[in-house]
Amino acid sequence: MTNLDSHFSTENGNNHELELKYPRKVYEAIIESNGFEKFENIHDRLRELSRCLGIENPLAIQPIMEHNKIEKNKMKIEVDNYYDYMKLIGPWPVNSFNTGVMARPTPPKLVVNIINVDKAIVIDRDDKKIKEMEDIYGLINVERITTKENEPTNKLKANVRSINDFIKCIKQGIYISLTSKKHKVTPSIIHSKVCNNCGSINHKICKMNKRCLRCGDYDHDRESCKKWPKCINCGGKHSCNSNDCEKLNEKTLLINAYAISILEGEGIIENKNRVLRTNRSNSNNDEVVATINDNNLDEIVKHILQRELDTERTRVIELENKMNKYITESETKFVNLDSAVSKLGDHVIDLDAKVTDIDSKIKSVDTKIGNIEKKAILLENKITEIDGKVTSVEEKTQKLKIKIGDLLKKADSNHSEALKKQDENFQGLKALIQNLSSNMTQSTTY
Ligand SMILES: [Zn+2]
Ligand SMILES: [Zn+2]
Ligand SMILES: [Zn+2]
Numbered sequence: 001m002t003n004l005d006s007h008f009s010t011e012n013g014n015n016h017e018l019e020l021k022y023p024r025k026v027y028e029a030i031i032e033s034n035g036f037e038k039f040e041n042i043h044d045r046l047r048e049l050s051r052c053l054g055i056e057n058p059l060a061i062q063p064i065m066e067h068n069k070i071e072k073n074k075m076k077i078e079v080d081n082y083y084d085y086m087k088l089i090g091p092w093p094v095n096s097f098n099t100g101v102m103a104r105p106t107p108p109k110l111v112v113n114i115i116n117v118d119k120a121i122v123i124d125r126d127d128k129k130i131k132e133m134e135d136i137y138g139l140i141n142v143e144r145i146t147t148k149e150n151e152p153t154n155k156l157k158a159n160v161r162s163i164n165d166f167i168k169c170i171k172q173g174i175y176i177s178l179t180s181k182k183h184k185v186t187p188s189i190i191h192s193k194v195c196n197n198c199g200s201i202n203h204k205i206c207k208m209n210k211r212c213l214r215c216g217d218y219d220h221d222r223e224s225c226k227k228w229p230k231c232i233n234c235g236g237k238h239s240c241n242s243n244d245c246e247k248l249n250e251k252t253l254l255i256n257a258y259a260i261s262i263l264e265g266e267g268i269i270e271n272k273n274r275v276l277r278t279n280r281s282n283s284n285n286d287e288v289v290a291t292i293n294d295n296n297l298d299e300i301v302k303h304i305l306q307r308e309l310d311t312e313r314t315r316v317i318e319l320e321n322k323m324n325k326y327i328t329e330s331e332t333k334f335v336n337l338d339s340a341v342s343k344l345g346d347h348v349i350d351l352d353a354k355v356t357d358i359d360s361k362i363k364s365v366d367t368k369i370g371n372i373e374k375k376a377i378l379l380e381n382k383i384t385e386i387d388g389k390v391t392s393v394e395e396k397t398q399k400l401k402i403k404i405g406d407l408l409k410k411a412d413s414n415h416s417e418a419l420k421k422q423d424e425n426f427q428g429l430k431a432l433i434q435n436l437s438s439n440m441t442q443s444t445t446y
Contacts, residue, residue, distance in 0.1 A: 016318070018163040019082050019108075020310045022262045026059060027085035028078050028106045035098035036063070036075060045075075052096040053087045055079060083317055090321030091328055107140060107159060110166040110259055111188035114156040114174055117144070121178050123156060129177045134158070137174050138165030157188055166259075167266050187259050187268075189275045192251040199232035199240040201251055214239045243278040252276060 039045045045061045059078040064071045079085050085105075092101040117123075123130060123144045130142055138161040145155045160166040169185045176183055194201050198208035199216065212220050215227040222239075232240040233247040241248070253260065253272055263269045273280040 015162045015164045016314045017311060018167075018262075020307070020314060022163060022258070022265060023082060024108060024258060026078050026080065027082065027088070028076060029085065029088040030064070030104045030106065031075050031077060031088070031092075032073050032102045032104070033075075033097045033099055034073055035096075035100075036072060039097060048097055049077070052093050052101075053084075055084045055087060058084070083313060086314065086317045086321065090317070091325040093324070094328055094331065107161045108163055108166070108258075110160050110163065110262070112139075112158055112160060112166065112169050113145070113186045113188050114142075114158065114176070115184040115186060116154055116181075117156050117176065117179060117183060119152045119154055127178075133174070133176060137169055138162055139169070163262060166262065167268070170263075170268055171266075187263055187275070189252070189256050189259070191277065192248055192255055194233070194241045194248065201233050201240075201248060213241055216240070243276070249273075249276050249278065249280060 039048055042061070046058070049055050049058060049061060057080075059080055061075065061077045064074045064076050066074075077088055079088060089103050089105040092103065094100055123142060125131075125142065134140065134142060139158040140161060142156055142158040145153045145157050147153060160169065166187070170187055173182050174185050175181070192201060194213065195203060195206050195208075196213075197206040198211050199213050200206075200208065209218055210221070211218055211232060212225050212227075213222045213232075214225040214229050216230055216232040217225075217227065229237060229239045229242070231238050231242070231245055231247075234245055236245060238244045243249075252275070256275060260269075260272045260275060263275070264272055269275065
């Protein structure tokens with residue numbers, strides 16, 4: 001959303017009424033889309049505009065030239081009433097010009113002057129403080145007014161974003177932080193001028209012969225004029241560029257009619273002639289003081305009713321715009337939801353496959369565990385078997401031990417018996433020897 005949009009929306013209510021009260025001659029909107037290529041033909045564009053917004057008779061619907069080139073993605077649409085304009089800047093159907101359309105509102109052609117701003121102060125549009133001021137007061141393109149010689153004056157000029165901003169700035173003035181002052185603001189009035197060459201009020205580029213701007217003669221110029229002034233345009237007793245020229249003043253009033261209607265309508269000036277540079281009297285203009293009688297009472301009532309009706313119509317269009325926006329948003333949301341749901345579906349399928357996969361893995365693990373269990377049982381059996389064998393080996397070992405013990409005991413007793421016998425034998429032998437020996441001694445002694 002641009003600043004322009006947000007600003008418009010905050011001031012909406014009051015500004016709708018002002019737009020209806022002070023209609024513009026032309027309402028313009030810039031629309032952008034990537035789909036314009038297929039609508040080169042004016043009739044195709046008109047048909048599409050009618051189909052999308054129900055606008056039947058635009059003043060213009062045409063491509064925009066920028067830097068001498070046609071902007072392919074931009075188009076300008078002009079309409080002659082506020083209702084169609086509201087439709088133009090409201091939301092367009094999603095499929096407008098095939099690819100959808102973005103619309104930018106154009107602000108009213110109203111310009112203000114900001115008075116007495118010191119010439120030394122540089123006005124830079126990129127300056128934060130200037131941007132801030134633009135946002136606060138609803139201004140666009142603040143810049144300094146310069147003279148023909150490009151010398152700065154002490155006035156600034158700026159466009160406004162809405163009628164409301166125009167009125168508020170002029171009534172209340174503007175505070176500029178760069179000067180730390182509050183400045184008076186006046187409406188910018190374009191004063192019509194005559195042609196410098198021939199004095200006409202009807203052109204800017206001149207193909208006519210040069211004339212004296214004071215008396216209208218062709219044989220001398222204004223500087224050397226010695227005649228009585230006579231206006232080229234109205235025949236009056238003044239130079240053609242005089243502030244007193246009725247024709248010139250009428251043209252000035254015509255050029256500024258839109259701003260003047262607002263200034264008068266809002267009581268900023270009591271009379272349209274106040275914008276002129278002369279004290280024009282009221283007697284020679286066509287204003288009639290209104291007196292209420294049966295005839296114009298009817299008119300007044302009609303007028304009031306019409307205004308009420310206009311306000312209602314604006315509300316209906318606004319409501320319609322809101323509804324369209326809501327529908328568009330809902331549609332988008334639904335599409336998003338749909339894709340989210342289908343994405344979710346994909347996820348579920350994905351998840352399902354994964355679950356199946358995990359399931360089969362679990363089964364295979366299960367089988368493996370079963371196998372391991374079986375093996376464990378087998379192992380257990382074998383261990384028991386081995387256990388039994390070990391026990392039997394142990395028993396056998398025990399028995400063997402006992403047998404060995406027995407054998408050892410036997411061997412032992414055999415041995416001691418043998419020793420005993422040996423000993424007995426030895427003792428017998430000993431006694432025998434002793435006998436023998438004593439016998440021998442006796443014999444020797446003999
Ligand atoms: Zn001319
Ligand atoms: Zn002259
Ligand atoms: Zn005149």
